[in-house]
Amino acid sequence: MSYRPKILAAPLFVVSLIVLAAHASFVQATSAPYPQRIVSLSPSVTETLFALGFGNRIVGVTTYCDYPAEARKLPKIGGFTNPSLEAIVGQRPDLVIGVNESSHPVKAREMERLGIKVALISVTSLNDILNSIQSIARWLGNPEAGEKLTQKIARQIDAVKKRVAPAPRRATLLAVGIKPLVAVGGKNFIDELITLAGGENIAGQAAQPWLNLPAEYVIAKAPRVIIEAGMGSEREQPAKRWQDLKSIPAVKEQRVYYYRSDKILRPGPRIGEGLEEIARLVHPECFAESQRGLNPGSGCEGSRP
């Protein structure tokens, strides 16, 4: 679960070899050396393409692709789970990129039958996300950009890890839906982000990546931090919603936050930024202003467990 760039290098290399081998065929087949007309089937892929500097090669995005702002102006090819085959074909792409954890594998087969090259990336874990950034960069002929971006994210992750290292782990509930209560479970990159932020996901042992939690489980697990990340329609008053459960430390200590951000919900290039934002909620004392410039991390050593 714990992430270190150096350890990552070896599996990254192996994975990238496999990916390279798997996609060597399409790289050879195209007359232009690298794909120039790309359709993205997911908001995180769109963000990655822009972050790598390939925004000008995108010819189609989903209706949910709203970041960066330029993505909104691109032609739409349908939703995330239900992209329109017709709209994709109409863009005459030389590469379509989708994610494995969606309906895309099914669509991919249909597109391949029509002779369109499709690449699917995995985004279940943090490693997956970093690997897929590098893969995309390589497919598009700029591996250095991939290297640079993943190193930047790795630095962001490291900085947060250093900050929260001295602090004790805080049991954390990250709710993505409120009525009914939907929490982040295990086997999910957000679960890893919670851990890296110095938290301990109270639903982390669950086999499902997202799960509907009964209130009694939250009471029994006594989280010290509750973050409502609002998948669904709940926007305000998170503290009010929990106020009847005073035995929960997060409620007693007023650590119930509303933090809705695609930075953590999307498995894209902004997860490093998102991680810092969650860490500031889980361990605000580690980010106290007075600690700026001091030896990072020394700020929360004195904090109560």
Place this chain on the structure above:
Amino acid sequence: MKVLDRRKMILVNGVLLILLALSVIACALLGPVRLDLARAWQNIFAANSDAEILFRARLPRVLLGVAIGGGMAACGVVLQALLSNPLACPQMLGVSGGASLGGILGLIFFPNWLLPIASGLLGEISWVPLAAFLGALLSMIFVYRFSLFHGRLHPYHLLLSGVIFNAFIAAVIMFLNSIVDFYQAQGLLFWLMGSLSTRAYLTVAFIWAYIIFGFLWLWSKGLSLNLITLGEEAAMQLGVETAALQRQIFVASSLMIGAMVSVSGMIGFVGLMVPHVMRLIVGGDHRLLLPASFLAGGIFLCWADTLARVLLAPAELPVGIVTAFFGGPFFLYLLYREGGKKPAL
């Protein structure tokens, strides 16, 4: 028409009432997490996790489950009689679709408005169930208007307009679901799946008030319901004002269903299955069948929700999955067993 057997009445309902009471206690004590009962009682009003698990997380939920299960079953009984159709169920009336649409619109446009009750003294309730209930009322009027045939409510038309209205509403909901943003769409789907999860005793009290009032009113029509199952003509000859009865039953059950769907979403199968099971067990006299179905529906949903909390713990299953999964085979078994003896329905 047989005279009502008072001893059977007291025996059946007494046994069911005791079972219901035991179920409520058992379901409040069972769950995915351990509960220390002694600690829960020690200081109920302090910040005590055991007390909160028992009185905040479980008890309101169990009580809501009993009300919804009972209400759905009672509505199922009268609708099956009113429409002379064994497949009639609360989800069929059009009201449930209207309530869902109202709730969805509420979730999209004002998810966080709270309505203070008695200037906040009694707490606050969300506008979402109120929007759902408003949707139920409007669709009730709408369906009623389209079910009139030569100026009176016609069962056949009621069935058709209800089913078609619901299909139309389902399309509107799917349309809304595909234009809102991705995360919001997820939230809407979870809401639509239905859940008994609540911590608000105020909501539970509202629902109980509706259900009790509606149920007693339907029960008082038990004898007329018996007659109407003989056929409209026969009922009329026996002195039942069928037009008035049909109208009243439609309005009463619509109000009950609207209130239930507003709070707990679409929990299927209870309203369809429990009436049939109880008809096989206690017979078709509505004066007995109605209370027996009410109590049995309460017991059934209470246990179904407990299973929903426990089966995949810590994850909670949508309760509708449990009701269909356990209710379906049991119902088929009863049908099969009865089939050997005599015509089942």
